[in-house]
Amino acid sequence: MRLEEIVIDNLRKLRRLISVRRMDDAEEAACKIVKYIFEDAPVLGLDLDGTIDEAPEFFRLLSRIWPGRVVIITCRLDEDKARADADKFGVFYDELVTVRKLEDKAEAIEQTGVTVYVDDQDECLMDIPMDVTVLKIRNEGNFTDGKWLYSGRTGKQIC
Ligand SMILES: [Mg+2]
Numbered sequence: 001m002r003l004e005e006i007v008i009d010n011l012r013k014l015r016r017l018i019s020v021r022r023m024d025d026a027e028e029a030a031c032k033i034v035k036y037i038f039e040d041a042p043v044l045g046l047d048l049d050g051t052i053d054e055a056p057e058f059f060r061l062l063s064r065i066w067p068g069r070v071v072i073i074t075c076r077l078d079e080d081k082a083r084a085d086a087d088k089f090g091v092f093y094d095e096l097v098t099v100r101k102l103e104d105k106a107e108a109i110e111q112t113g114v115t116v117y118v119d120d121q122d123e124c125l126m127d128i129p130m131d132v133t134v135l136k137i138r139n140e141g142n143f144t145d146g147k148w149l150y151s152g153r154t155g156k157q158i159c
Contacts, residue, residue: 006036031064031092041068042133045114046091047105047124048074048082051137054120056089063092071112072096073105075124103127122154 001009010032017026044066046052052059052072063070070093076082079098086093097108106127109117119125120137128134136142142149 003036003039007033010036027064034065034067038067041066042115043069043071043113045071045073045109045112045117046093047117047119047121047137048072048076048085050120050139050141051118052086052089052091054137054139056091060090060092064090066092069094069113071114073099073108073112073114073117075099075102075105122150126154 010029013029072093074082076098102123105124116133118135
C-alpha cells in the first residue's frame, strides 16, 4: 500500500471510529496517520529499565505519535520478557534489540540508525556518536539528595 493510501485509509478509520465513540481504536488510527506521513524523521531509541518503566505513560504516548521508527535497546538476556514488558506498557516499537553489556548499547544505536536516544545510565551514553541526540531520565538510581550520581569514569566534576 502506498504512503498516501495508508494515510487516507487511517484518516477514514479515524473519522468512523470517532463517530461511534470508539476512542481507543480512534487513538490507534490517529497514531498511524502520524507514523506514516513523515519521511526522514529521526529514529528514536529507548532504554527499557529505568527509562520506559520510569515514565510509562509518557513513553507510551511518545512512541505512538513519534513520526519515525522506534527502537528499544535493552540490556537483558530474555528478549521475550523484554517484549512482554514493552507491550505491558503499551509502547510502540519497530524493533527491539537486546545487548549483553551496557557498553554494547552504543554499537546497537549505530547499527539501528538511532538518532535520538533516551536512557538513564551514563555507562550506556559514554560511547554514543556525537551526532546522536542524548536525553537522560532521572530516577532513584542516578539522582539522590538533589544531586546526580556519577563515577569517575562517567563524570567530571567542574567546580
Ligand atoms: Mg536503564
